[in-house]
Amino acid sequence: MDNKQAVDKPLLLLLSVFVVATCGLIYELIAGTVASYLLGDSVTQFSTIIGAYLFSMGIGSYLSKFFKDKLLNWFVKIEIMVGLIGGISSTLLFTLFGLAVSFKVILYALVGITGLLVGLEIPLLMRILEHRYEFKDLVSKVFTFDYIGALLASIIFPLVMIPHLGLMRTSYLFGLINISVALIVAFKFSKELNNHLSLKLYGFLSALLLLLGFIFSNYLMTWTESLVFNENIIYSCSSPYQRIVLTQDKKDLRLYLNGNLQFSAVDEYRYHEALVHPLMHQHNYKKILVLGGGDGMAVRELLKYPQITSITLVDLDAKMTDLFSKNSLLQQLNQASLVHPKVKVINTDAFQWLKSQPEQFDGIVVDFPDPSNYAIGKLYSTLFYQVLYDKLADSGMVVIQSTSPLVAPKSFWCINNTLQFAGFKTLPYHTNVPSFGEWGFHLAAKHQPRLLTYAIPIQTRYFTIDEFNKSTYFTPDMKVDTKEINKLNNQMLVHLFEQEWSVYQ
Amino acid sequence: MKRKEFISVLWSSSLIGSACNQFSLQPISVTINGPAHHLGHQLRQPSKLVAKETKNIKTLIIGGGVSGLTTAYFLKKNGYEQFLLLELNDRVGGNALAGNNHITGYPYGAHYITIPDANDKPLISFLHEVGVIVGFNEQQLPIINEEFICHAPDERHFMNGIWNDGLIPHQQISEADRQQFQRFFALMHEYKLSMGKDGKHAFTIPVQSASMDEKWLQLDDVSFHDFLTKNGITSGALYWYINYCLKDDFGGHAQQVSAWAGLHYFASRRGNAANAESDAVITWPEGNYWLVNKLKKDLQEHIINNSLAVEVDDQSRDTILVKVKQEHHTFNVKANQVVMATPHFINKRLLKQPPEAFNKLTIESSPWAVINITLNADFASTRGIPLSWDNIIYGAENLGYVHAQHQAIRLPNQDTVITLYYCFCKQTPALERQKIQLWNEDDWKTFVIDELKQAHPNIKHYMSNIEVWIWGHGMVLPAVGLKKKLLKIKHEYSSKRILFAHTDYSGISIFEEAFHQGLSAANQILHAHQG
Numbered sequence A: 001m002d003n004k005q006a007v008d009k010p011l012l013l014l015l016s017v018f019v020v021a022t023c024g025l026i027y028e029l030i031a032g033t034v035a036s037y038l039l040g041d042s043v044t045q046f047s048t049i050i051g052a053y054l055f056s057m058g059i060g061s062y063l064s065k066f067f068k069d070k071l072l073n074w075f076v077k078i079e080i081m082v083g084l085i086g087g088i089s090s091t092l093l094f095t096l097f098g099l100a101v102s103f104k105v106i107l108y109a110l111v112g113i114t115g116l117l118v119g120l121e122i123p124l125l126m127r128i129l130e131h132r133y134e135f136k137d138l139v140s141k142v143f144t145f146d147y148i149g150a151l152l153a154s155i156i157f158p159l160v161m162i163p164h165l166g167l168m169r170t171s172y173l174f175g176l177i178n179i180s181v182a183l184i185v186a187f188k189f190s191k192e193l194n195n196h197l198s199l200k201l202y203g204f205l206s207a208l209l210l211l212l213g214f215i216f217s218n219y220l221m222t223w224t225e226s227l228v229f230n231e232n233i234i235y236s237c238s239s240p241y242q243r244i245v246l247t248q249d250k251k252d253l254r255l256y257l258n259g260n261l262q263f264s265a266v267d268e269y270r271y272h273e274a275l276v277h278p279l280m281h282q283h284n285y286k287k288i289l290v291l292g293g294g295d296g297m298a299v300r301e302l303l304k305y306p307q308i309t310s311i312t313l314v315d316l317d318a319k320m321t322d323l324f325s326k327n328s329l330l331q332q333l334n335q336a337s338l339v340h341p342k343v344k345v346i347n348t349d350a351f352q353w354l355k356s357q358p359e360q361f362d363g364i365v366v367d368f369p370d371p372s373n374y375a376i377g378k379l380y381s382t383l384f385y386q387v388l389y390d391k392l393a394d395s396g397m398v399v400i401q402s403t404s405p406l407v408a409p410k411s412f413w414c415i416n417n418t419l420q421f422a423g424f425k426t427l428p429y430h431t432n433v434p435s436f437g438e439w440g441f442h443l444a445a446k447h448q449p450r451l452l453t454y455a456i457p458i459q460t461r462y463f464t465i466d467e468f469n470k471s472t473y474f475t476p477d478m479k480v481d482t483k484e485i486n487k488l489n490n491q492m493l494v495h496l497f498e499q500e501w502s503v504y505q
Numbered sequence B: 001m002k003r004k005e006f007i008s009v010l011w012s013s014s015l016i017g018s019a020c021n022q023f024s025l026q027p028i029s030v031t032i033n034g035p036a037h038h039l040g041h042q043l044r045q046p047s048k049l050v051a052k053e054t055k056n057i058k059t060l061i062i063g064g065g066v067s068g069l070t071t072a073y074f075l076k077k078n079g080y081e082q083f084l085l086l087e088l089n090d091r092v093g094g095n096a097l098a099g100n101n102h103i104t105g106y107p108y109g110a111h112y113i114t115i116p117d118a119n120d121k122p123l124i125s126f127l128h129e130v131g132v133i134v135g136f137n138e139q140q141l142p143i144i145n146e147e148f149i150c151h152a153p154d155e156r157h158f159m160n161g162i163w164n165d166g167l168i169p170h171q172q173i174s175e176a177d178r179q180q181f182q183r184f185f186a187l188m189h190e191y192k193l194s195m196g197k198d199g200k201h202a203f204t205i206p207v208q209s210a211s212m213d214e215k216w217l218q219l220d221d222v223s224f225h226d227f228l229t230k231n232g233i234t235s236g237a238l239y240w241y242i243n244y245c246l247k248d249d250f251g252g253h254a255q256q257v258s259a260w261a262g263l264h265y266f267a268s269r270r271g272n273a274a275n276a277e278s279d280a281v282i283t284w285p286e287g288n289y290w291l292v293n294k295l296k297k298d299l300q301e302h303i304i305n306n307s308l309a310v311e312v313d314d315q316s317r318d319t320i321l322v323k324v325k326q327e328h329h330t331f332n333v334k335a336n337q338v339v340m341a342t343p344h345f346i347n348k349r350l351l352k353q354p355p356e357a358f359n360k361l362t363i364e365s366s367p368w369a370v371i372n373i374t375l376n377a378d379f380a381s382t383r384g385i386p387l388s389w390d391n392i393i394y395g396a397e398n399l400g401y402v403h404a405q406h407q408a409i410r411l412p413n414q415d416t417v418i419t420l421y422y423c424f425c426k427q428t429p430a431l432e433r434q435k436i437q438l439w440n441e442d443d444w445k446t447f448v449i450d451e452l453k454q455a456h457p458n459i460k461h462y463m464s465n466i467e468v469w470i471w472g473h474g475m476v477l478p479a480v481g482l483k484k485k486l487l488k489i490k491h492e493y494s495s496k497r498i499l500f501a502h503t504d505y506s507g508i509s510i511f512e513e514a515f516h517q518g519l520s521a522a523n524q525i526l527h528a529h530q531g
């Protein structure tokens, strides 16, 4: 019997227990990490993954009794399989998340298979070694190595592996280690193994695959991310407030904040011209305030008006304004607007800042993210608009991005009502931005904002006074009768916005 | 979660960091604090303290809670300057104190008021002055500053594994329970409309404006629980809700609280505002300390902090001698008039020779713990309604937690603070006080985690700091019979020289009552001064 001969080199086999245990736990931690990012609530994810893993290990141990002979063969085979599956697991999860519908099934299947295989290994090994040691020594040795391996994994995973290698490389690396052990065993026990050549071949092929994966994991990462964005990522970073991703392909440059498209270089001019020129045309506004708009595009349009003496831009996120002040590609896009001497950038919370500062402004551009949660909903409330009203010069005017009147008409008109409730006279309008769809804005002032009557010589690609005047007309599908007002104590807008956009998606 | 969102978080290294943090054994720091309780024992032996000097003042206010501050506020407002206010803590505020950290301010005690009653003119004009009310509409209804009305979502409750809207479990209970809730509210509504023969509301705030008809006063002789069972209320879910409310406002449950007080909780509110529901609350991150700051704004030169009154001697004919202990210094204040804006159990000790009836009156109050927990805002990601202002857990002993940053108008950080309220009123107040006095940091930590784990099983992984604030004597417990005793005391022991102004003497401790306690004292002083 092969297992009787195999006991020559027991230490090697015990070391392989150690490796198997380490690798197994690492795969499990990887699955837990991915799952907690994906499904939120890391604690739940980790506990269910750990539970599933341990349970499948149990199944593996149970099934081990059905392996009657060629135990060493099976041991090597299983070790190769674990290494291969574990090694590619993170890539698999990343890729499949973009493609597959029911990601959870795949996740738990993967955890289950890994657990099952690892669960098979220990009993098999114990049986291989059963005549080498006395039973009590055997048990004590095998489990000691097993648990030390687990300890090692749990320490190096968060402290060393994730910070230095990242998820993908970590899994490739441990896959490789796993297979190396299988190969070493295969070589040392060549004689005891049936068909050792084919085992070695499998081992080498798998190792090669994982090695390639390890080397090219950067490309793989970009590739998997592009499966989601369908574009090339040229820059990404996280600030305390959001995830900033810039993508580029042949013609287009796009900015995503938390995965939501902010602009596409191909048609952003439409959005920003529509945002700024109706406000500035025909008015001799000198002192301008921009709230949000850290990309500097609105400021670029504003700077076309030489009479402006100062532009104050307040954006919460310093990472964002830094990026758009310093990156040369982005400077081209916003024409270095953020470093213009007339422009002052302040990184702080817009609402708090506005409330506590004493000045009034002639023109105010309000370009906040859509009201998709309660925190942002406060920036569209009667209270916010009342503060805005106080900080606006009597002859001044405000423009507010107001989400899509086509997708979310109730939300759009709720913003209108809210502005009016705060004392503003309004003039709503909309424009088509292909990458966004039909987009809406409000002009608001202490006097009734009017249509434009004469053009002034400003270079624009899209904006004309005729186009603007037309855009104040709303077709019936963009009109709804709603009386809702967004107050802090009802947060009506967030409810409407969620209703309307969820249908759309 | 959408694909894009997934990826956007997936790649964010900061999240990788925080995921790891959660599993590193991040220590949770615990501090235990309370109103300057180390000074308390000094009250026991005033004679051992020798005063070195004597200050003279016309009016002395002892105690800088809302009651005492309101007296001071109105004296000042009416141009009366000859007064001082003594406060034993390093800051005024009393039960409405607050703390703060790098994230937000948060309450140590009182944290909200309700929409004011239209008949309460002094309160309405005060709230107008300090900017809580910003104007009035055509019907003269107050327009409340929107920033301070509790923002949406205001309340949620945890029941059957999910967070539900509001405080009342409409969906989660049986039809029979639902009917009981309806019936209870209908009954309370009836009492709300009840008037006395004297033309006053049977139940109203401030209680001094309520009807004195025996018909209503006799409800002081029975517990609210007995009153309810007599009226056919049996539902367990309903009793839990009622007890939750009573504990929250009175620090006692339906068996302890009189029916007269219970009805005041449920049938006295007639607030009306132009821009808020009548049951809306008005609140700030730092709770009622916001109001304290308004009250004390112009009082700097009148307030003396860190000063414990240890004895009030009114034996001499024309002046009252108050002995005051500071850390390294004891002095006397000779005053023509003293306002004791301090709780009754302290007043009994302060008065050198308290009259017998006064001494015999015991006003109970349960101990409280108000626990501010700093934690990662992700803790709240649970099923159902998102994190709200008030979050209560059905069936729990605690009174739920309040999200301190709920009223903030800036975008939130990753970390936040929640305030867990706990009233220790299972046993008698004295026993409960003894029990928690022995608890150390670890006991409190375990306690907090246990109280919250039903709704947030993993909460300990999110916490970084626990600040326990202990009130040995919370607010007055309006026990069976207390109202009548208070009326009697008022009759027998009121002098022009010593005025009592504390919510203990209202029998109900809420901001509005403290305000009127203080205002009445101020009016008496001003009156005497002019007359």
Ligand SMILES: Cc1cc2nc3c(=O)[nH]c(=O)nc-3n(C[C@H](O)[C@H](O)[C@H](O)COP(=O)(O)OP(=O)(O)OC[C@H]3O[C@@H](n4cnc5c(N)ncnc54)[C@H](O)[C@@H]3O)c2cc1C
Pocket: B035, B062, B063, B064, B065, B066, B067, B068, B086, B087, B088, B089, B092, B093, B094, B095, B096, B108, B109, B110, B111, B112, B113, B288, B307, B308, B309, B310, B341, B342, B343, B346, B368, B370, B471, B473, B474, B475, B501, B502, B503, B504, B509, B510, B511, B512, B514
């Ligand atoms: C945990 C808790 C939560 C509450 N929540 C609310 C709420 O949300 N809304 C609400 O309306 N009410 C609430 N209350 C009720 C609150 O008690 C009242 O609103 C009000 O603040 C009471 O004010 P007061 O001045 O009558 O009493 P206190 O606040 O008790 O004031 C007494 C003051 O006297 C001082 N003092 C005592 N002895 C001496 C001495 N010997 N010498 C000098 N100074 C002394 C004390 O330090 C204190 O500052 C709450 C109370 C508690 C305990």
